[in-house]
Amino acid sequence: MKRSECIKALYEELEDCLVVTIMGACAQELYDLGHRENFFYLQHAMGLASSIGLGLALNRPHDRVVVLDGDGSVLMNLGTLTTLARYRPANLIHIIFDNGSLLSTGGFASHTTSGITDLAAIARGAGVPNVALTTTAYEFMEASADAFERNELSVIVAKVEATGPDHFGMDLKLPENAFRFERYIKEKN
Amino acid sequence: MTVSRENSKMVYQGIKDAGVRFLTALPETWLVYLLQMAEDDPQMTLIEVAKEEEAVGIAAGAHFAGTPNIMLLQNHGFLGSINGIVSLAMLYRVPLCMLIAHRGHMGEPYPWHTQGGMVTEPVLRGLGLPFDYAREPRKIGKQIHEAYTLSRSSLVPTALLLTRDLMEGDE
Ligand SMILES: Cc1ncc(C[n+]2csc(CCOP(=O)(O)OP(=O)(O)O)c2C)c(N)n1
Numbered sequence: 145m146k147r148s149e150c151i152k153a154l155y156e157e158l159e160d161c162l163v164v165t166i167m168g169a170c171a172q173e174l175y176d177l178g179h180r181e182n183f184f185y186l187q188h189a190m191g192l193a194s195s196i197g198l199g200l201a202l203n204r205p206h207d208r209v210v211v212l213d214g215d216g217s218v219l220m221n222l223g224t225l226t227t228l229a230r231y232r233p234a235n236l237i238h239i240i241f242d243n244g245s246l247l248s249t250g251g252f253a254s255h256t257t258s259g260i261t262d263l264a265a266i267a268r269g270a271g272v273p274n275v276a277l278t279t280t281a282y283e284f285m286e287a288s289a290d291a292f293e294r295n296e297l298s299v300i301v302a303k304v305e306a307t308g309p310d311h312f313g314m315d316l317k318l319p320e321n322a323f324r325f326e327r328y329i330k331e332k333n
Numbered sequence: 334m335t336v337s338r339e340n341s342k343m344v345y346q347g348i349k350d351a352g353v354r355f356l357t358a359l360p361e362t363w364l365v366y367l368l369q370m371a372e373d374d375p376q377m378t379l380i381e382v383a384k385e386e387e388a389v390g391i392a393a394g395a396h397f398a399g400t401p402n403i404m405l406l407q408n409h410g411f412l413g414s415i416n417g418i419v420s421l422a423m424l425y426r427v428p429l430c431m432l433i434a435h436r437g438h439m440g441e442p443y444p445w446h447t448q449g450g451m452v453t454e455p456v457l458r459g460l461g462l463p464f465d466y467a468r469e470p471r472k473i474g475k476q477i478h479e480a481y482t483l484s485r486s487s488l489v490p491t492a493l494l495l496t497r498d499l500m501e502g503d504e
Pocket residue numbers: 166167168169170188189190213214215216217218243245246247248249254416
């Protein structure tokens with residue numbers, strides 16, 4: 145399964161959500177489907193996408209918050225899973241695309257490549273109430289449909305191929321993205 | 334010397350007077366009374382993190398959501414959060430207001446705090462972040478208000494260094 149397919153499958157569902165992505169390939173794949181004002185791309189600060197998601201989810205309890213994360217980024221901030229579990233906002237879905245790779249920076253193997261490290265088991269051990277490990281597009285769709293229906297903190301680990309877009313670039317300056325995202329939320333209610 | 338409960342109350346009142354009802358924190362001795370007050374205050378949301386850098390992300394999320402917020406941390410937690418401060422807050426112009434327990438400076442009896450105590454100010458200067466020392470309980474409310482106000486107008490992280498003079502007492 146490819147991450148781009150998963151993001152494409154989710155795209156309609158993301159229309160009303162507050163969406164935070166990690167850097168590089170993941171951000172680009174969402175952006176290429178069509179930027180929306182409710183998307184925030186964290187192009188650096190590895191590990192903090194889920195923390196931003198937590199801050200949003202706690203303060204916007206009536207909005208669905210979706211974080212599109214990566215294995216390398218999560219490994220830089222494993223404590224985040226314990227913080228999510230402790231405060232367990234019911235409106236947060238944390239999707240970790242595990243491509244076993246630091247794809248956006250040369251494609252070096254990450255600690256999950258060999259299969260020794262199991263991020264879903266770590267999320268469960270952290271105390272996240274709903275955790276799904278998915279390896280096919282069908283499983284991913286099922287797990288995400290289930291997560292969107294639930295009123296419960298969810299982590300979905302999606303085992304994906306280490307592939308990304310062949311181009312990078314957005315017509316969106318970084319602070320501009322932040323300002324517009326903030327404004328979108330302000331004008332939403 | 335023990336932590337000053339009276340002065341901690343003044344700090345807490347300053348936070349509330351600034352209009353803040355959302356705090357992120359990681360415990361530290363000088364912050365114990367502050368955290369207890371936050372826990373006991375039904376108006377306050379207190380989010381405790383596993384590592385201080387997470388709080389930069391949470392504060393950014395709260396900011397996007399329009400929620401005034403303040404971070405409570407020790408200087409070593411600030412030092413451990415620098416990439417988040419640089420590559421999220423400064424890069425995206427997300428304001429943070431940090432109340433930092435300044436351990437390891439004059440009067441510090443514990444050796445392990447001393448290196449961090451000495452480099453905190455130079456690191457803040459290196460980052461170009463506005464900061465101030467908070468020493469006097471009667472000024473703390475104003476200082477919190479000012480640090481908070483500047484962070485929001487400049488869209489830059491600001492820091493208030495909570496000193497030994499302020500945080501310790503004989504009570
Ligand atoms: C603190 C820090 N160290 C290293 C890098 C270099 N870097 C850029 S992207 C990346 C890999 C990201 O991996 P992952 O989160 O798994 O996402 P992927 O690129 O595989 O989609 C790294 C290590 C960085 N941006 N920040």
